[in-house]
Amino acid sequence: MRALRFHQFGEPASVLHTETVPDPIARSKGVVVKILAASVNASDVRNIQGTLPWTTTLPRTPGRDFAGIVVQGPTEYLSKEVWGTGDLGLIQDGSHTDYLVIPEAAVAEKPNTLSFEDAATVGVAYITAWLSLLDAGHLVSGDVLAVTGANGAVGTAAIQLAKWRGATVIGIIRRESTRQAVLRAGADYVLNMSQQDMHDAILAITGGKGSTMAFDTVGGELFEPCLNLLSRKGRLIAITMSGPRRVCFNMVNFFRRELHLIGVDSFYLNTTACSAILSQLQPCFEAGILRPLSIARCYPIEQALEAYHEVQQGGLDGKVVLTMHQSTRVTQSL
Template identity: 50%
Template sequence: MHALQFEQTGDPRFVLKYRELPDPIPASDEVLVEVDTAGINPSDIKNVQGSFAKTHLPRIPGRDFAGIVRQGPANTIGKEVWGTGGDVGIIRDGSHAQFIVIPLAAVSVKPENITLADAATVGVSYITAWQSLISSGHLQKSESAIIIGANGSVGRAAIQIARWKGARVIGTVRDAKYQQDVMNAGADICINTSDENAQETLLTATNGHGANLVFDTVGGRMFEFGLRVLAEKGRQLVIASTEAHRVTFDLIDFYHHEAQLIGIDSMKLNLSDASALLEQMRPGFESGDFKPLPIAQHYPLEKGVEAYIASMNDIKGGKTMLHMK
């Protein structure tokens, strides 16, 4: 089969290679999936760059995929499946290849009303948003939720999940050019945090109380900003820190508000764990409440290094997808 592979970590332009490798052979408790489409996530790029100490080399990267089962139990052959996992591309070969082996327990049939290419956009972004808002944040109907970094893939997924849950959804961006995209994704309001009155605007939008839940997909200086617009007894969920790794905040104010701070790491979910969450989200996709994420650009696998560079530069916004045929 053909695949992208790296034997050492570093700049993807130099360490990521397009190679011909032996087809993987599934064990008795595994299936072989012919990958149709795979997305490139920021974590895939970080993996190649060397950010994850647990990565075993050499390794095929890629967490998200959609494809067709070609080997396995008879009742799985020909099934169109989707998947993702924090172990994929780290301790087991990933999806940026023509074939991938996954546990039988991780087989999840994609919704019939979305294409394989669209199904491959879901993975990391939706799993992270669901794990944050539903599994850990316990978002409730009629609560208010602020999504910091709402224009990103995880942010867009979070908007749709929060709306489906019946929450009032407030998105934030740091550039006005993304505000309409966030509104189109389903936010009730979108606020530009670069505006000097952004905090007051957010508080006004929550009737002066702050939001019941703040989902911070950015971190850094936005971390303390999120706490300042969090309601009493609110929950702040954090999945990243794209700037400074260390932050400061008013601890006295924090405990007087009886606030909760929750960290989320989707990398802790293996293929089977993530498959269980995809099954929980299936009805949302089948009903149309959840929509696949927008695709910015398509690349054939043989141009995978170019695709990584384009994704790193984020020149168009949206997902960068690899097609295996």
């Protein structure tokens, strides 16, 4: 079978190659999935570059998200259309290949309303948003959520999850061209931080109280401004860092307002844990309550280096998806 492989860390254009490797075999309590589509995430690029907080063992096949069909394993799983994500490509070979072995416990049926390509956009973004807002942040109906990077994959997923749970959502963007996409995702308000003062605008929206939660998907220079957006006892969820790893903020303001700072890391969640969350999301996608992310480009695996280049360059409004075998796409994304 074909698999993308890297034997050393570096830029994908230099170290990532398509190789022929042995077909996998379903062993005890495992199944083989024929991969039909798999997203290329920014974390896949960083994994190959060796710039994640830890380094994977080499050689390695990258890829975290996938959608496909079970072709080997116990009879009750055969021909099931599945989707998944997790620590693939990190501590075990990932999804940028023709076939993938996962545990039986990680089998999650994909929504029957989604194509394989659309289903492949969901994993990392929605799992990260779920862990951040629902598991860590305990978001409830009536919360006011401010989301930085609202036009990004995780930001878009966060908006939809928050609206599903009854929150008011304020999307924060840098480029005016992304406003309509954030509104389509469900945001109640959209603030362009290049044109407006975030703090003043959110105080105006909330009657001077501030947001009860801020979800910072950008990090770096936005860390302290996000703290300042919060109402008393507000929660800031941090998932990433851009630029220097150290940040500064007013500690007196922090404890006097009884603010909460919560860090979330989705990298340590394995395929089985992620499948449990995806199974809870499945009926929401089938009912149209949640939607997959938009797809900017689809590339066959033969053009994987072009796909990785697109993700590495950034600036796309949507996901980049690899296709391994022919699939019929049903467009239901944002």
